Amino acid sequence: MRVEYIKRDVARKTFNTNKKEILFSRIVSYVVLTFLGLIVIFPFVMMIISSLTVGGSYAVGKGEFSFIGYKDIFTSVVAIDTNTDVPYLVTGLKNTLLITVPSTLLGLFVSAFSAYAFAKIKFKGRNVVFFIMLLTMMIPGSLFFVPSFIIYSHLDLVDTFFPLIVPGSFGSAMCVFFLRQAFMAIPDDYIEAAKLDGIGHFRIFWKIVVPLSAPALISQGLLGFVGGYNDYLGPLLYLHDPKRYTLQIALQLIHTQSSTGDNQMFLAATVVSLLPTILIFLFAQKYFIKGLTNSGIK
Amino acid sequence: MKKKEDQVVEVENEQEPAEIVDESNIRQNVEKSNDDVIENYIALININKVYEGGVHAVYDFNLEIKEGEFVVFVGPSGCGKSTTLRMIAGIEEISSGELYINGYYSNDVTAKDRNIAMVFQNYSLYPNMTVYDNMAFSLKVRKVPKDEIHRRVNEAAQILGIENLLNRKPKALSGGQRQRVALGRAIVRDANVFLMDEPLSNLDAKLRVQMRSEIIRLHNKLKTTTIYVTHDQTEAMTMADRIVVMKDGYIQQIGTPIEIYRHPVNKFVASFIGSPAMNFVPAKYSKGKLLFDDGKEITLSKELKAKYEEYYANPEVKIEICYGKIAEAEARIKEYNAYQTKHRKLFRKTKLIDIENDDEIIRLKKAIDLFTRVKNGEDVEVIFGIRPEDIKLSEGKSSFVPEIKISELLGDSYFTHFDFGGVNVVAKIMSDEIIDSNSKIHLEIDEKKIHIFDPYLEDAIA
Numbered sequence: 001m002r003v004e005y006i007k008r009d010v011a012r013k014t015f016n017t018n019k020k021e022i023l024f025s026r027i028v029s030y031v032v033l034t035f036l037g038l039i040v041i042f043p044f045v046m047m048i049i050s051s052l053t054v055g056g057s058y059a060v061g062k063g064e065f066s067f068i069g070y071k072d073i074f075t076s077v078v079a080i081d082t083n084t085d086v087p088y089l090v091t092g093l094k095n096t097l098l099i100t101v102p103s104t105l106l107g108l109f110v111s112a113f114s115a116y117a118f119a120k121i122k123f124k125g126r127n128v129v130f131f132i133m134l135l136t137m138m139i140p141g142s143l144f145f146v147p148s149f150i151i152y153s154h155l156d157l158v159d160t161f162f163p164l165i166v167p168g169s170f171g172s173a174m175c176v177f178f179l180r181q182a183f184m185a186i187p188d189d190y191i192e193a194a195k196l197d198g199i200g201h202f203r204i205f206w207k208i209v210v211p212l213s214a215p216a217l218i219s220q221g222l223l224g225f226v227g228g229y230n231d232y233l234g235p236l237l238y239l240h241d242p243k244r245y246t247l248q249i250a251l252q253l254i255h256t257q258s259s260t261g262d263n264q265m266f267l268a269a270t271v272v273s274l275l276p277t278i279l280i281f282l283f284a285q286k287y288f289i290k291g292l293t294n295s296g297i298k
Numbered sequence: 299m300k301k302k303e304d305q306v307v308e309v310e311n312e313q314e315p316a317e318i319v320d321e322s323n324i325r326q327n328v329e330k331s332n333d334d335v336i337e338n339y340i341a342l343i344n345i346n347k348v349y350e351g352g353v354h355a356v357y358d359f360n361l362e363i364k365e366g367e368f369v370v371f372v373g374p375s376g377c378g379k380s381t382t383l384r385m386i387a388g389i390e391e392i393s394s395g396e397l398y399i400n401g402y403y404s405n406d407v408t409a410k411d412r413n414i415a416m417v418f419q420n421y422s423l424y425p426n427m428t429v430y431d432n433m434a435f436s437l438k439v440r441k442v443p444k445d446e447i448h449r450r451v452n453e454a455a456q457i458l459g460i461e462n463l464l465n466r467k468p469k470a471l472s473g474g475q476r477q478r479v480a481l482g483r484a485i486v487r488d489a490n491v492f493l494m495d496e497p498l499s500n501l502d503a504k505l506r507v508q509m510r511s512e513i514i515r516l517h518n519k520l521k522t523t524t525i526y527v528t529h530d531q532t533e534a535m536t537m538a539d540r541i542v543v544m545k546d547g548y549i550q551q552i553g554t555p556i557e558i559y560r561h562p563v564n565k566f567v568a569s570f571i572g573s574p575a576m577n578f579v580p581a582k583y584s585k586g587k588l589l590f591d592d593g594k595e596i597t598l599s600k601e602l603k604a605k606y607e608e609y610y611a612n613p614e615v616k617i618e619i620c621y622g623k624i625a626e627a628e629a630r631i632k633e634y635n636a637y638q639t640k641h642r643k644l645f646r647k648t649k650l651i652d653i654e655n656d657d658e659i660i661r662l663k664k665a666i667d668l669f670t671r672v673k674n675g676e677d678v679e680v681i682f683g684i685r686p687e688d689i690k691l692s693e694g695k696s697s698f699v700p701e702i703k704i705s706e707l708l709g710d711s712y713f714t715h716f717d718f719g720g721v722n723v724v725a726k727i728m729s730d731e732i733i734d735s736n737s738k739i740h741l742e743i744d745e746k747k748i749h750i751f752d753p754y755l756e757d758a759i760a
Contacts, residue, residue, distance in 0.1 A: 189418045192418070198439045199410070207424075208424060212425065212426060
């Protein structure tokens with residue numbers, strides 16, 4: 001029996017419309033995504049351009065190009081703490097790191113530990129405790145401001161870093177929830193094998209669970225760090241001495257102290273203050289995305 | 299395991315109040331075990347597992363395992379074999395009963411102190427460590443000196459032929475290689491007992507056969523007491539010194555492979571061991587003969603006849619036993635129903651069990667009816683069982699000539715399907731001649747290999 005093959009031209013004609021459709025849908029998605037991308041990136045581009053324009057004008061191309069804003073952050077009288085001669089931005093960055101790094105690390109550690117318990121240790125009332133913990137996520141954070149402030153002022157801890165470090169160090173319900181999902185994806189067999197190998201929960205956590213869920217831990221750490229880094233209200237409430245101002249407060253200070261209408265220095269400071277987080281994200285991007293997608297689904 | 303005095307007993311954590319034994323009792327047990335059970339390396343006495351929520355996974359498990367023995371737990375999935383293994387390993391709590399390892403009461407000994415190595419179904423190699431580190435991990439944890447670790451890992455790697463894989467991560471290994479590493483991880487431990495939980499079921503058929511013989515070779519070399527769990531009867535038959543057949547949490551039979559193959563105690567064991575499975579045909583017993591629905595007859599040997607008569611010698615006793623079982627079943631159902639009614643929210647979608655229509659009770663009632671008829675001297679129905687390999691080509695007089703419906707060529711033999719006594723029967727026929735479907739051949743049944751079962755209790759009569 002001879003088989004009749006359908007020739008290439010005929011076949012192409014048959015499937016032609018299909019190909020066009022694919023092309024069309026691809027073009028549409030590219031256009032839409034590019035547009036959305038532009039919307040996201042627009043403020044950043046504006047910020048960078050304006051920080052390089054005399055007067056910080058938003059009208060692109062009108063002003064004169066200049067690096068003066070970046071120089072001013074470190075030299076201008078308004079950007080320097082006159083008592084210590086250190087630029088606000090530097091003190092701010094130092095203080096922000098002093099607050100954020102320990103609270104992020106401690107918080108991550110505590111969250112991961114409790115997430116491990118919720119995911120891998122069977123104990124009575126586990127689900128009830130977990131549910132209660134999730135319920136705390138429903139309470140708006142702003143409710144705590146006044147009572148917390150009263151407590152810290154009674155303890156004479158206002159105008160220190162403690163009120164900003166301590167709450168974060170207890171981890172967060174969101175982080176526990178997220179890490180619990182990630183840990184649950186680790187098969188119980190590893191834990192059982194490790195138990196037979198002779199280690200307890202603490203070492204199982206360090207030797208097995210942490211390496212296996214590094215992406216999730218890194219992404220949670222990053223989220224926590226960025227949250228602390230960007231915190232404005234907390235430092236505003238508790239820190240009064242300019243020596244202890246964080247980066248966000250320092251930015252606000254630079255903004256209010258610079259002459260009206262001239263945004264160049266402020267915008268330059270903003271760009272500089274963004275650099276650490278952007279750098280960290282670039283380095284950890286791979287893990288960050290892996291962590292979010294992996295533990296989100298399973 | 300060295301016998302250490304401090305390793306003897308802990309009583310504080312005994313779970314079930316009913317099972318609490320005072321310390322002196324346990325000491326007695328230990329002493330007793332020193333006298334009687336000591337040569338049995340592992341002893342499980344009345345072990346039960348009841349999960350939270352009332353699921354009873356293992357019932358009164360009793361088994362004694364000798365040092366160096368290779369014991370296989372086999373049964374369909376959900377029969378409790380893995381649960382039992384995990385209880386021995388110490389990663390599942392024992393609800394009641396006593397576990398002795400090397401003569402010591404071990405219920406409360408933690409997993410790491412039982413000195414047991416386990417091979418898991420999915421290997422459970424730590425993905426973040428190299429093969430070497432995976433194998434060395436448990437030794438590092440136990441603070442074994444570095445040179446000693448190095449020596450042991452290399453020795454195990456050599457035995458298993460994985461020396462060249464030591465620096466790889468598990469990700470970069472094939473299934474068979476991972477399996478070897480998992481075995482290696484157990485070997486380096488120098489453990490008292492190896493537990494293997496379906497270690498070959500993730501491998502392809504060819505590799506499975508290869509690894510099977512490798513595990514046997516390993517066991518012959520190391521002579522470590524091994525408990526092996528599988529649902530594959532071929533693995534059980536080929537590897538075991540002794541097989542434990544399980545179903546629904548109960549031990550069905552314990553014996554050597556040949557015992558279990560030749561003398562299954564009930565219909566379940568008969569059907570589970572052997573491939574293809576044993577054929578079962580309903581028949582009626584009458585004066586030393588088996589009568590089938592399609593008019594065929596088989597005359598039983600004197601031996602089989604004697605066994606039949608022995609089984610039905612005391613129908614009154616059997617009836618008593620059945621009544622006892624009915625009472626037990628009813629009590630169990632009532633308890634279960636009461637539990638469900640109490641926790642109605644949990645069991646919203648399940649119905650209460652109707653005692654009158656429960657399968658087990660109906661079956662027992664039918665059995666009582668049958669024993670009553672035996673008592674009245676009537677002939678009763680039985681189940682005739684014959685293995686496919688016990689039906690042979692024949693030229694003799696006792697042959698029958700069925701029409702082959704399907705004939706499957708295996709190479710040296712055929713699986714032939716035909717009707718016998720109204721049901722489809724498979725025979726494994728060794729033949730150089732070609733056997734076609736729809737052809738007719740002369741067959742005979744090996745009368746020495748006939749099995750007869752009670753139709754309702756399903757116990758082996760002969």
